[in-house]
Amino acid sequence: MCKPNYTSLRLLVMFLLSICFVMSSSAQTNLGGIWLADYTEDRGDRIPGPALGDYGGLPINEFDRLRAQSWNASLLGLPEYQCRVHPSDYAQSFNNISIIEERDPRTLELIAIHLEHFVWQTHRVIWMDGREHPPEYAAHTSMGFSTGEWLGSTLKVTTTHLKEGWLRRNGVARSDQAKVTEYFNRHDDYLVWTVIVDDPIYLEEPFIRNRNYTYSRDTQIVTYPCESVREIVHEPGYIPHYLPGQNPDLFEFADTYDIPYEATMGGAATMYPEYRKFARDLPLPSAMQNQE
């Protein structure tokens, strides 16, 4: 009878355990570093900014549409609005980010993931230590309150306590009641960020957006100071906005690209490919002008 070789068995078990440990560690992907935004998708919307009156592809309801149609870009000229930062569910849409892990120095447990946006230098904290979200009567901020968990190698982030923000920076509001879910997936030197906005106030369906990033080994974040100044003197309490039906810019986008006006006004239906078939039957601005 062959005597078992316990040394070999022990080595085998240790090897298997070490594999398990490495696999377990790798399940929590290290997202740390500088990530450069890839602008090959939606560049026009993200860098120069969206056109006025273009809400296509956004699942907004009629109430948000009215908010957007009433919005006047001159609002951003008021001193108290000049340094307003982009909310966390939008900010990543058009700028590079820096991610830093915060670990307990003794146990090395992951306490939080810090994420900094290059634009506006806004800083958000994603708590990884299992803490609960604050009560509803706690303050809401532009970054919101975020907690994270690992789903395998994917970081899932849940954010509440957001101030009112925007889905597109042409007046399309996102309410302060929204809950935001994000997924961060790293594939070697590429990062995919998926954000899902559930807004019971202004959305017909959840709004989903993806952005891609490339890892950078030689980029540093820079400061982004902002100082507001009074550029135009107005009467106290002046808030630029348009009364219903009086916004002169609403048709500009549709007219420029000869897109049916209705298709530019958003709504859940405009998100889906089959809407193209429906839109074919809508009157084009050029046809309407010829009729006039």
Added chain:
Amino acid sequence: MRISIKIILSSILMLFTLPGFAQPDFDNIEIRTLQVRDNIYMLVGAGGNITVQLGDDGILIVDTQYAEMSEKILAALHELSDGALRYIINTHVHGDHVGGNVNLARAGATVSGGNMSRDVSGQTAAIIAHESVLLRLTTAPAENRIESDGWPSSAYYEGKKDLYFNGEGIRIMHQPRAHTDGDSIIFFRKSDVISTGDVYRTDAYPFIDMANGGTIQGFLDAAQSIIDQIIPEYGQDGGTLVIPGHGRLSDVGDVLNWREMLTVIRDRVKDMKDRGMSLEAVLEDRPSRDYDVRYGNPERFLTALYQTL
């Protein structure tokens, strides 16, 4: 402007019978405490939020919710400090903000006459408010009138009143004809916190209490007054914090959104009124529908807005 006693009496009576003042089920409501700054807390329960400032000099609170909540409020204060309740500041006259005045004032003792004063003279915590609050509390119909221990013992009638307590300056600023004609906002200068009463809230449209002198323009002026005091930390976040009359802790971004909402709806209603539309036609058209989904039923707000334009 002269205010007749009849109007005052009827307005006080109306105040306690308005649907908005329906009494909650107090047994099932707990006081929840939120730390705002080192020595500033917000108490959330039934009625308006209470601001608490505490330190070596004792405790100062802004507003007192309902009388039925007083025991729970005192218990919450005791959890925070063993100090005596010295000052109560009332932001305005409504029952959900002054209802606990009598109980809480009697549980405290103002800074006066040394440590013998309370035992000898029955001294209570001092109550500070605009004189309009005093006027309306003292002239309320007998069945709704609170006992005199709950009346302001220090009423101010000019634009502001200053106080120094627990190592910081506290400025009480009158906001004319906003929610009522006796609104005050309270600025804790060292802590960098503003307690607004109901001239600012996050949970509903403003209640323009016309019977007590409220107007839409007063609300807009009050919002501007709050914004003028605020210095944000960065962008529209942080820095000066704002404790609203109802709803959640805020900062400048929230107050700007509030002012924007008020202005947009004011301008829409004004335009409709200028075009000759009746109140009924305005209500039918729902000019605030894009905000109703957030702030709730607009009828009372739009009615008062239309009538005070």
